[in-house]
Amino acid sequence: MATSSNSNRNLYSAAVVSCLTAALFGYSVGFIGGEIVLPSFLAHFHLNHLSDRDLASARSWSVTAWIVGALAGVPIGMPVCSRLGRRLCLQFSAVLYVVGATVQVFSSGNMALFEAGRLINGMGVGAGTLVSPIYISEISPASQRGMLMSGYQVFIQCGALLGFWIAFISQAVLSDRSALQWQIPVALQLIAGLMLLIGTLLIPESPRYLAERGHYQLMEESLAWLRRISTSDPLLLSERLQIETAAELSKDLKQRPFIRELGKKDVRSRLVIGVGLMIAQNMVGLNALNYYAPVIFMSAGFTSVSSSLFLTGIFGIVKVVSSLAFMFKFVHVKGNRFWLMLGSGVCGASMLVLAYCVRVTTLPDHTHEASITAIGIVSVLMVYLFSFFFGVSLGPISWNVCAEIFPLHINSTCCAITTCTQWAFQVVIAAVTPPLLAKIGWATYVIYGGFCILSLLWVGIFVPETKGVGVGKPMDELFGAEKPVDEETIVEVSETTALLVHDRRRRSSLTAYS
Template structure:
């Protein structure tokens, strides 16, 4: 038995894969911890009534920290393991939450958000990495996509806590929710102690027996002789042998032929997920509905909460069917739908809105058109549903499974860092954008979605149902702009194929890890 984890828990791949998702929930907690206070007078008074640029900077502080955290994973996950990286992220989050909860001015709040962002960056890169390496191919997409579901739950739970606390007078209305968000991080860090390490990382660190035991517990009901277990074990060992003969791991490996293309795909998908416009609908939904003509703080909070509930509910079909439907169909359908709904929102805003003043600030707002206001709200809901069932889960799953083990930690961290780079830029840019070009902001993001559709159609091959090692065969074909033409059975191996290769190379010494 591997040291440090409970065998009964480790035998259930769903429990092992889904518990780490609490790390994704931290990101969700942050989103609604900000969106729900944008029209909270106690928050405004405490932090000097921040304008659009200042509020954008406060929100952007978290993804700025996340960018750094995601890059750190490239070293940390290889050095100390995937499991310990997740544990560390939880404790860093606790420190950031304490600073936010106690913040007395913008500077202290920003520092707390940067530190919390560091934790989110660590978790957002290491959790999908851990999940992809510890789950069987048949359920890998389902488990990794639960990362996105945990984000939606974090958003929802924190939002309702904020909603309840909004009836409290004074600074407790936002300090209590900011303090309570430490609890999931503590549960994550303590709970991960009883879960196993990634068998692929163990194999890469000369702990083969422990790796085989974990694979048997997770994928073979404890039977180390199970065919799937033996196939995975043989493939991982073959891959480790090959990668060690290639020399020490380096960032330069990311620009080698065959790898650079995949780094580009991983980074691009994370970029497109941010440019889809979901940032507007999550961080700044208060501003969106305000511009639609929805007035009254309570009515706005209720409308927002419906959106967050839909986000949770419509992620479920993706979790259940992502491995059956495939990654490409979901991405292609999602980008088209999201582009359509955003164009419609922009058209309604542009056709029926005008500049007005809300809460002392200039706002492009729809007034006197109740049906149009409802139409904008419905389109916003449909946009979120489209993201939740397509781009949301797949944007975490795809980058976590397309890289060889040799560069997986570094490549996933770079791809995730791209997510946070664009998250940072958009979190800061959207409030000034809505305050200056108003409804045209939606046209910009709608166009991004249509551009993403074209890129995905030509360049993103299907990866569903393949082991991480079989995906190597898919990308080794060299097809760059003909991704639609790669069949699902390409790269499939049997135990005989892998064992045959090992027999051919058994005269070679197994290189030690440097």
């Protein structure tokens, strides 16, 4: 008899392939900060003779083009995901990412072409952030869904950490005159994108998507591969019938316009929760720390480039450790509401303490020598404390909840709305954080601390516990969804339902072969 780990091998493999979109996401974020300051990059794109203002603008466009591309990639990927399949959407994401990376590598000193590559690259990431959580949610049993969904955040942080160190090593090892110094970090995107593309050829389509399309034989084969059990196994039979029943109902409900679905109180509640979590994920201020961490470390007395970069690297490691801790331990200990509330509270306290530390700390300049102080060390610890508790709360759980709470027949549309919200608020934070830090400095952290407290209160009042709740009917019951008339007719007797659906599937299969 296969061991538990062996029985889940295919499930984990499919989840890992899907999570590669998150690695692309993280790497694109992680390497670009170091990339755009490399001497070889500046020389190749003729940026080394620009004024400080023009150089800052050029760097800003490289980052902004990617975020705008990601935002556009979500609605572009939505019809592919909903009509052509989850796996094909993963392939679509990989192709866009590889094309974008190729354009960047061979941009021939043309900055506009490089930014166009970043835009296409971002579109691939945006489509990936839409489809990957949906795919993982649909292939996972309720008992393992939380852990597997948490892997998405792990891959984001691992990708970001890898991107940071690749750019750092390129600068340290390769000559400033060598084009390889900037090309290697960019070219590694091709490897990651091709890994995703090849991986999608080895995994099956989501069983729920196949059932919804009436491909019951393929659904059965997909489910058997994912669970590594025979198609005649009673466990597979039970899960198959549940999926088929939900798919039959979903096909009828899909005929209704989305605006009609918004008229349902439970759908509106779910959208408010999903959109709210994505807003909170951005507004609590992690990006402010990502942007300002080196200056905080300098204010603590670590003024050399090597020490500042080292502490920034540790910052990335803390984010990886926290996401791994949540995936393999914390997700099994308490529910989502507990971690969301605890994380929001600790992040808020960290921000307020950090605001005080920055307020009373004098930055080193030509009149003040650098020195390591207790207040400066506390500042560094607050950055790490914030990143750890963000990584076990809003970081992974926002993606998890959005992927699992919506009805199957409108899941793609609702996830597109929440994912677009995520990217739209990344644009907002990227735009407002630098001027806030320039104008009000330490008070910026007070503002973000206030949003953390609002997140704590909002979760406590509005967000229900979804841990362990099955996707489909159990989730509908959690949100008090009205039972459709069609469903009342179909599920009066569960045994009859199973037989009817099974018989309908057999008749469909026979028709296909006749």
